[in-house]
Amino acid sequence: MKGGTALHGEVEVSGAKNAALPILASALLADGTTTFRNVPDLADVATMLEVLRTMGCEAARLTGKKADTCEISIAGNITPEAPYDLVKTMRASVLVLGPLVARFGRARVSMPGGCAIGARPIDQHLKGLKALGADIHLTEGYVEARAKQLKGGMVNFDVITVTGTENVMMAAVLAKGRTVMENCAREPEVEELARVLNKMGAKVEGAGTSVITIEGVESLNPVDHAILPDRIEAGTLLVAAAISGGNVLVKHARPEHLDAVIDKLREAGCTITAEGGGLRCKAPRSLKSVNITTTEHPGFPTDMQAQLMALMTVSHGTSVISENIFENRFMHVPELHRLGADITIQGHTAVVKGVKALSGAPVMATDLRASASLILAGLRADGQTEVSRVYHLDRGYERLERKLRGLGADIRRVKERA
Ligand code: EPU
Numbered sequence: 001m002k003g004g005t006a007l008h009g010e011v012e013v014s015g016a017k018n019a020a021l022p023i024l025a026s027a028l029l030a031d032g033t034t035t036f037r038n039v040p041d042l043a044d045v046a047t048m049l050e051v052l053r054t055m056g057c058e059a060a061r062l063t064g065k066k067a068d069t070c071e072i073s074i075a076g077n078i079t080p081e082a083p084y085d086l087v088k089t090m091r092a093s094v095l096v097l098g099p100l101v102a103r104f105g106r107a108r109v110s111m112p113g114g115c116a117i118g119a120r121p122i123d124q125h126l127k128g129l130k131a132l133g134a135d136i137h138l139t140e141g142y143v144e145a146r147a148k149q150l151k152g153g154m155v156n157f158d159v160i161t162v163t164g165t166e167n168v169m170m171a172a173v174l175a176k177g178r179t180v181m182e183n184c185a186r187e188p189e190v191e192e193l194a195r196v197l198n199k200m201g202a203k204v205e206g207a208g209t210s211v212i213t214i215e216g217v218e219s220l221n222p223v224d225h226a227i228l229p230d231r232i233e234a235g236t237l238l239v240a241a242a243i244s245g246g247n248v249l250v251k252h253a254r255p256e257h258l259d260a261v262i263d264k265l266r267e268a269g270c271t272i273t274a275e276g277g278g279l280r281c282k283a284p285r286s287l288k289s290v291n292i293t294t295t296e297h298p299g300f301p302t303d304m305q306a307q308l309m310a311l312m313t314v315s316h317g318t319s320v321i322s323e324n325i326f327e328n329r330f331m332h333v334p335e336l337h338r339l340g341a342d343i344t345i346q347g348h349t350a351v352v353k354g355v356k357a358l359s360g361a362p363v364m365a366t367d368l369r370a371s372a373s374l375i376l377a378g379l380r381a382d383g384q385t386e387v388s389r390v391y392h393l394d395r396g397y398e399r400l401e402r403k404l405r406g407l408g409a410d411i412r413r414v415k416e417r418a
Pocket of ligand 1: 018019021092118119120121122123124125126160163164185303326327368369
């Protein structure tokens with residue numbers, strides 16, 4: 001990309017990756033054909049569909065005008081197993097564990113290892129399933145869970161976990177009796193999963209708060225559901241407008257899901273307004289530095305930390321950015337240095353001193369949100385920036401370069417998607 005163009009115009013947000021992944025897994029809970037719409041076309045979604053097919057489901061994305069729709073059905077016998085080859089490419093494959101044990105009485109799912117941004121254990125997922133009566137063993141790198149019939153129970157998470165909350169919720173909907181889950185994640189994606197489960201006939205209350213109560217039911221029905229817009233993609237596009245000095249309407253961005261991000265963009269001097277079912281970001285003449293501390297929802301999301309850091313590299317003043325969710329989520333920092341950013345890391349805190357200008361350079365993406373932050377910085381940098389290992393981007397952003405080009409950015413993909 002060549003930096004320096006102020007972005008203008010309108011852009012649409014796709015469906016939310018982190019809602020789509022658990023929701024696709026939830027199709028395991030019902031017989032018949034489940035239909036999900038507004039499913040983003042991402043590498044991670046393709047992996048989840050592959051996980052479902054490997055088990056014996058029919059799971060496919062439709063084509064043509066219905067290319068945003070996925071249909072899933074359980075045709076015959078299910079092999080309730082998620083193999084290492086798939087789980088190692090996407091940790092969220094572990095989301096099949098809860099539905100499998102609830103519906104089929106057993107599951108064998110490869111243990112996800114660590115990943116670039118942290119160790120990311122799944123002890124809380126297992127603690128929750130044990131509380132519902134599942135017998136859990138770890139053998140040969142796999143989690144084996146068994147239960148003739150799960151029974152409702154008390155689950156108090158020691159750590160707030162998004163996919164852990166989702167996994168246990170999907171198990172509890174078919175457990176016998178009442179489950180109370182405490183210290184749950186409150187992310188909009190957890191709420192969206194509960195919405196889908198309730199449409200299927202489940203009795204979930206309290207999703208979106210830290211206490212979720214579930215009355216188990218005997219069986220669930222297939223549903224037709226359109227997935228909510230991706231708040232992190234929306235936030236990334238708002239930052240694209242801000243860092244380029246532009247004025248962009250991000251359609252479908254939901255203000256109620258982006259409070260913390262909107263607050264920080266306003267503090268940095270941007271004008272953010274709700275408009276036409278979306279959010280408009282108008283950049284100021286000069287951006288101000290702001291401090292950021294990532295926490296669980298409704299706090300500032302870790303998934304927006306790298307993008308806001310890119311913005312802070314060219315803001316006036318000094319910004320202190322603390323990452324409290326993952327222990328290794330500053331891998332974009334050495335790459336931002338290559339573009340001329342002034343950032344010092346002390347433990348889980350980064351101190352960013354705004355510079356007058358960034359200068360384009362070849363850089364390397366290390367994970368999904370890091371790749372987005374490098375592209376944002378490249379939009380602002382003088383000269384040419386080339387981001388390699390862009391497959392990280394395709395895990396979570398649907399054709400970001402096309403969306404940015406539609407806003408006037410001088411950006412192209414050098415190699416086509418695999
Ligand atoms: N944790 C544990 N034990 C557990 C589970 C989590 O100690 O059993 C710790 C983790 O190591 C981490 C913290 O709890 O330090 C929070 O992790 P969480 O489980 O909430 O993360 P996750 O469910 O694995 C989801 C998103 C991530 C997002 C995080 C935090 C999905 C599929 N993934 O991951 O999304 O960063 O929540 O909000 O929903 C991304 O989209 O780029 C991404 C990484």
